Amino acid sequence: MSAATQPKLDTSSAQTRQALIEAGGAVFAEVGFHNATVREICRRAGANGAAVNYHFGDKDALYREVLAYYQARALQKFPLDMGVQPGAPAPERLRAFVRSFLLRIFDHSSDAWHGKLISREMIDPTSALDAIVVERIRPQAQHLAAIVRELIGGQADPETVRLCSFSLVSQCLFYHHCQPVVSRLFPEQKFSTEQVEKLADHITSFSLAAIKACSRRGEEAERPLAPKKSASSPRRLRAAR
Amino acid sequence: MSAATQPKLDTSSAQTRQALIEAGGAVFAEVGFHNATVREICRRAGANGAAVNYHFGDKDALYREVLAYYQARALQKFPLDMGVQPGAPAPERLRAFVRSFLLRIFDHSSDAWHGKLISREMIDPTSALDAIVVERIRPQAQHLAAIVRELIGGQADPETVRLCSFSLVSQCLFYHHCQPVVSRLFPEQKFSTEQVEKLADHITSFSLAAIKACSRRGEEAERPLAPKKSASSPRRLRAAR
DNA sequence: TGCCAATTCAAACGAGCGTTTGAAATATCG
DNA sequence: CGATATTTCAAACGCTCGTTTGAATTGGCA
Numbered sequence: 001m002s003a004a005t006q007p008k009l010d011t012s013s014a015q016t017r018q019a020l021i022e023a024g025g026a027v028f029a030e031v032g033f034h035n036a037t038v039r040e041i042c043r044r045a046g047a048n049g050a051a052v053n054y055h056f057g058d059k060d061a062l063y064r065e066v067l068a069y070y071q072a073r074a075l076q077k078f079p080l081d082m083g084v085q086p087g088a089p090a091p092e093r094l095r096a097f098v099r100s101f102l103l104r105i106f107d108h109s110s111d112a113w114h115g116k117l118i119s120r121e122m123i124d125p126t127s128a129l130d131a132i133v134v135e136r137i138r139p140q141a142q143h144l145a146a147i148v149r150e151l152i153g154g155q156a157d158p159e160t161v162r163l164c165s166f167s168l169v170s171q172c173l174f175y176h177h178c179q180p181v182v183s184r185l186f187p188e189q190k191f192s193t194e195q196v197e198k199l200a201d202h203i204t205s206f207s208l209a210a211i212k213a214c215s216r217r218g219e220e221a222e223r224p225l226a227p228k229k230s231a232s233s234p235r236r237l238r239a240a241r
Numbered sequence: 242m243s244a245a246t247q248p249k250l251d252t253s254s255a256q257t258r259q260a261l262i263e264a265g266g267a268v269f270a271e272v273g274f275h276n277a278t279v280r281e282i283c284r285r286a287g288a289n290g291a292a293v294n295y296h297f298g299d300k301d302a303l304y305r306e307v308l309a310y311y312q313a314r315a316l317q318k319f320p321l322d323m324g325v326q327p328g329a330p331a332p333e334r335l336r337a338f339v340r341s342f343l344l345r346i347f348d349h350s351s352d353a354w355h356g357k358l359i360s361r362e363m364i365d366p367t368s369a370l371d372a373i374v375v376e377r378i379r380p381q382a383q384h385l386a387a388i389v390r391e392l393i394g395g396q397a398d399p400e401t402v403r404l405c406s407f408s409l410v411s412q413c414l415f416y417h418h419c420q421p422v423v424s425r426l427f428p429e430q431k432f433s434t435e436q437v438e439k440l441a442d443h444i445t446s447f448s449l450a451a452i453k454a455c456s457r458r459g460e461e462a463e464r465p466l467a468p469k470k471s472a473s474s475p476r477r478l479r480a481a482r
Numbered sequence: 483t484g485c486c487a488a489t490t491c492a493a494a495c496g497a498g499c500g501t502t503t504g505a506a507a508t509a510t511c512g
Numbered sequence: 513c514g515a516t517a518t519t520t521c522a523a524a525c526g527c528t529c530g531t532t533t534g535a536a537t538t539g540g541c542a
Contacts, residue, residue, distance in 0.1 A: 012538080013489065032365075034276065038530060048491050053531060055489095123364050124273075125421040133425045141426055162427065163443045167412050170419075174411030177418055180366040184374045185382055186403065202404045205458070206451040213450030253509080254519065279500060289521050294501060296519095 017055050019045035022111070024052075024066040029116035033063055033126050060127070067117060067128055071136065074114035078104045090150040094168075095204040097144055099197070101172040106196045119176050141165060151208070152215040164211050171203045258296050260286035263352070265293075265307040270357035274304055274367050301368070308358060308369055312377065315355035319345045321384050331391040332449055335409075338385055339448075340441040342413040347437045360417050382406060392449070393456040405452050412444045 023044035027036045038052045038059050045051065056062040084096040104115030118136065121129050148164045149156045175182060175191065182189055189195075264285035268277045279293045279300050286292070297303040323337035345356030359377065362370050389405045390397045416423060416432065423430055430436075 011488095016489085037528085039528090048489095049530095050491075050532080051489090059530065122419045122422045129421060130425065133422060137422060138426060160443075163440075164447065166415060166423070167444065167447050170411045170415030171408050173415065173419070174407060178363045178411075178414070180370060181363045181374060181378060182407070184371065185379060199404075202401075203408065206405065206408050206455065207447075209454030210447040210451035214447065252518095257519080278498085280498090289519095290500095291502080291521075292519090300500065 013055070016045070016047050016051055020047060020051060020055060020062060021066050021069050024062050025070055025111070025113035025117070028063060028066055029113040029120070032120045032124050034124060038062075063126065064128055066113075067132070070112070070114035070117060073111060074104060077112070078107075090147050091204075091208055094147050094151065094208065095200065097147060098168070098172060098204050098207075099200045101169070102175075102196050102200050102203075105172070105176045106191050106193075108193075116176070119173060122173070123177060141169075144168065148211060151211045154215070156215075160214055164207070164214060167210065168203070168207050171207070175199065254296070257286070257288050257292055261288060261293060261296060261303065262307050262310050265303050266311055266352070266354035266358070269304060269307055270354040270361070273361045273365050275365060279303075304367065305369055307354075308373070311353075311355035311358060314352065315345060318353070319348075319356075321381060331388050332445075335388050335392065335449065336441065336445045338388060339409070339413060339445045340438070342410070343416075343437050343441050343444075346413070346417045347432050347434075349434075357417070360414060363414070364418060382410075385409065389452060392452045395456070397456075401455055405448070405455060408451070409444070409448050412448070416440065 020041060023041045024036075026044065027041050030036075036059075039049055041062070042049050042051050052059060052062050056065060078100045084093055086093075088096075101115075104112070105119055107115065118132060121132055144165045145161050148161050148168070152160065152164070179191075261282060264282045265277075267285065268282050271277075280290055282303070283290050283292050293300060293303050297306060319341050321338070321341065323341040325334055325337040327334075329337075342356075345353070346360055348356065359373060362373055385406045386402050389402050389409070393401065393405070420432075
């Protein structure tokens with residue numbers, strides 16, 4: 001199977017590297033790091049079985065490169081705010097967050113493995129998870145927490161903010177994590193782009209209503225541990241401290 | 242550890258079988274079917290490495306037995322309705338459902354692997370998933386759907402019911418599926434029994450408010466004698482007011 | 483062209499896995 | 513007790529995995 005018939009514009013080495021990264025993205029996203037085999041990655045890349053070790057050192061190093069590569073692509077393709085202005089109303093920013101999150105995970109284009117890779121990393125972590133949490137997940141969590149905090153208003157209890165953020169993210173992740181079950185329960189459920197938009201609609205409105213309720217509940221019963229400070233805010237407090 | 246009641250009245254074979262099932266439950270729940278090794282299960286059971294094949298045939302058969310064993314235990318320990326009457330108000334039944342779901346997953350007692358096993362099966366399915374969906378998950382889904390349908394009231398749109406059910410289940414599963422990330426983001430987050438109760442409170446009230454909003458949205462859309470279905474047009478972002 | 487470094491290749495290595503094997507140990511029973 | 517069936521055991525088999533190896537091939541350059 002010699003491919004020597006066509007001239008090589010780019011250096012052959014760089015071509016092989018790139019092919020390995022792309023095949024690796026596909027395989028890692030499909031079956032996860034632990035179930036992925038170097039042989040399958042090399043086969044899809046049209047490279048020899050020793051190519052991964054020659055170009056990257058070992059499977060772990062290839063995985064880190066794959067992660068970094070698609071992370072960079074995803075950041076420019078799906079920015080956290082989805083192009084929505086930071087000054088936009090919080091509900092609108094929330095919807096942008098949810099859409100961005102879902103589109104990252106369900107993007108069917110061939111070079112969009114980042115969402116699936118991170119989604120897998122959440123469930124079956126590798127040594128790369130620590131860096132991912134710091135570099136990608138924590139900033140997203142803080143971004144989301146800021147939106148939720150603004151939605152709740154007043155002095156939002158950090159624990160409430162955290163719980164609401166988790167409730168949001170969990171809904172987004174569910175359809176990818178539990179796809180095997182969902183597709184067995186409802187075989188008609190598809191994840192086309194328009195279905196994803198519907199999903200984003202549902203998750204956003206579902207959660208907006210819920211957060212607003214949290215906000216009301218928080219206003220009624222405020223400070224859990226501040227008996228000294230008698231905040232004189234009887235009913236609809238907006239007490240700015 | 243087990244069967245300290247009688248020295249050797251029980252047959253040695255049955256003892257070994259039971260020890261393998263219990264060790265298997267622990268290992269499968271901890272690392273999942275694919276990452277679990279027969280050797281480790283035998284080691285924990287204090288049995289020889291060939292014991293699994295002798296008593297069960299192969300690893301798959303042991304796994305099926307483990308699943309069946311803990312399924313039976315879980316059914317009597319955590320019934321779907323958690324002892325709440327079928328005639329109880331829907332919000333109360335919803336809360337029972339959420340508590341039951343979370344307790345199954347986070348039960349720290351040593352013989353309660355069922356929730357973790359099914360949770361793993363959702364993510365990384367084995368050939369046992371088809372049966373699990375039919376025998377366990379679908380009944381739970383129908384149970385939950387009935388509650389959600391009643392909460393929404395009126396003629397609840399089946400798709401809305403499905404989406405709301407998924408939103409509920411996803412929140413319950415999240416903390417188990419994404420524990421590696423959650424514990425890195427918030428190292429102080431524990432999953433003690435009382436924390437689980439707090440979680441159940443949050444998920445229940447969060448979702449009740451959201452479903453109530455879905456209900457109102459549905460009523461508005463239906464009352465003016467129902468245009469066909471214009472639900473996919475650009476939806477307003479205003480939350481329930 | 484001829485040389486040399488870079489790259490590719492088929493083959494094999496060693497480790498870990500589920501499983502098998504045949505003998506040893508133990509229980510069962512006429 | 514002695515014969516027979518059951519259960520345990522250490523060892524090894526066959527397989528797949530990531531990785532290594534050394535030779536073959538290729539590409540750049542004097």
